[in-house]
Amino acid sequence: MKLKTLRIHYNMKSKFQPDKNGYFGQFGGAFIPELLYPNVKELQDNYIQIIESDEFQKEYKSLLKDYVGRPTPLYLAKRLSEKYGAHIYLKREDLNHTGAHKVNNTIGQILIAQKLGKTKIIAETGAGQHGVATATVCALMGLECTVFMGEKDIVRQAPNVARMKMLGAKVVSATSGSKTLKDATNEAIRYWIQNPETFYLIGSVVGPHPHPDMVARLQAIISEEMKWQLKEKTGKENPDTIIACVGGGSNAAGAFYHYMDDKEVELIAVEAAGLGVKSGESAATSQLGEVGIIHGAKTILMQDEYGQIVEPYSISAGLDYPGVGPLHAFLYESKRAKFMNATDKEALVAAYELTKIEGIIPALETAHALAVLPKIKFKKDQVVVVNLSGRGDKDLETYIKHLED
Numbered sequence: 001m002k003l004k005t006l007r008i009h010y011n012m013k014s015k016f017q018p019d020k021n022g023y024f025g026q027f028g029g030a031f032i033p034e035l036l037y038p039n040v041k042e043l044q045d046n047y048i049q050i051i052e053s054d055e056f057q058k059e060y061k062s063l064l065k066d067y068v069g070r071p072t073p074l075y076l077a078k079r080l081s082e083k084y085g086a087h088i089y090l091k092r093e094d095l096n097h098t099g100a101h102k103v104n105n106t107i108g109q110i111l112i113a114q115k116l117g118k119t120k121i122i123a124e125t126g127a128g129q130h131g132v133a134t135a136t137v138c139a140l141m142g143l144e145c146t147v148f149m150g151e152k153d154i155v156r157q158a159p160n161v162a163r164m165k166m167l168g169a170k171v172v173s174a175t176s177g178s179k180t181l182k183d184a185t186n187e188a189i190r191y192w193i194q195n196p197e198t199f200y201l202i203g204s205v206v207g208p209h210p211h212p213d214m215v216a217r218l219q220a221i222i223s224e225e226m227k228w229q230l231k232e233k234t235g236k237e238n239p240d241t242i243i244a245c246v247g248g249g250s251n252a253a254g255a256f257y258h259y260m261d262d263k264e265v266e267l268i269a270v271e272a273a274g275l276g277v278k279s280g281e282s283a284a285t286s287q288l289g290e291v292g293i294i295h296g297a298k299t300i301l302m303q304d305e306y307g308q309i310v311e312p313y314s315i316s317a318g319l320d321y322p323g324v325g326p327l328h329a330f331l332y333e334s335k336r337a338k339f340m341n342a343t344d345k346e347a348l349v350a351a352y353e354l355t356k357i358e359g360i361i362p363a364l365e366t367a368h369a370l371a372v373l374p375k376i377k378f379k380k381d382q383v384v385v386v387n388l389s390g391r392g393d394k395d396l397e398t399y400i401k402h403l404e405d
């Protein structure tokens, strides 16, 4: 593949682009304390220009190719296709260096941080994938890295904690609230306010403008590649359906990005239902949430009648988040994307199924996307792409524990 085909084109006229204040419809914006204004403004004023510069594109493309291992394959899963009666392709983000789509974003943001002269990086992490991807690029660039992680996630994602430490990052335990991703994010924001000169390398399409748009642009490489890969394999750039799991929404944003204006492409976002949407132990934000402000953006989030955040729950740390990014809130409200969900149990079954019939162990997060396949009635020649956001090595302990269920 020629390098120049990796150039990312953004359709600035799309109604799925944010306005200049970072709003997708009514969602987005930047609700931040005054101390952070200068830093957030600096990023708002520069991120598009940096991303679109030839210099950035050259460095970003070259690292994605030779360091991350892109393009990731688009694999026609034959046995899975036979089982569900459709042509099911898997976009293999699990084959990226560090095991998930997260690194597409961290490579891009670390380059942006460098261009802005930042030397200290902070990040939050749930499953530890974003922490590992951030610690990795900080090691690569020789920058200081601090990662905030919920105390509970530190226990359930031990291998990733070890990786971050080996990569030279400092891992700070967030001990408030549910001790998971939202609490890690709160701690990271608190630290950022006290140290506004640090660069907050956010791991999903969440947070104050410009982070949701910036991260979506950096993940857009996924659908950019899908277009020419599908053309090669099926003769058409467009699939009928794209399915992706949603925590904050970054892998889905990347997989949907270049198709959002093509109404004939069905977009399916899958949230984690935990023990069941109505069980009180769930993270199905679009079903349970209302409009409010979380982590610097107006979006849909799970909150009680007093506006207090309701603790989410999912077996998968990467989906255990009480909000969705503003782009996804807009995709939901405008009905451009269809929102489905899968329980812990359904995700486990789907993970075992993919492993047994395709020889691929998916991440628990990704398993939620696969878990909706039995719930959809496919037409005979329907072309479906499932974004295989990550691999399951980090989840082996959970998988083994449930082997008997």
Ligand SMILES: *Cc1c(COP(=O)(O)O)cnc(C)c1O
Pocket: 100, 101, 102, 127, 129, 130, 203, 204, 205, 245, 246, 247, 248, 249, 250, 251, 252, 318, 319, 363, 365, 366, 389, 390, 391
């Ligand atoms: C972090 C993670 C997710 C969820 O995050 P998004 O921003 O919604 O993509 C999904 N899959 C994997 C493998 C992850 O590591």
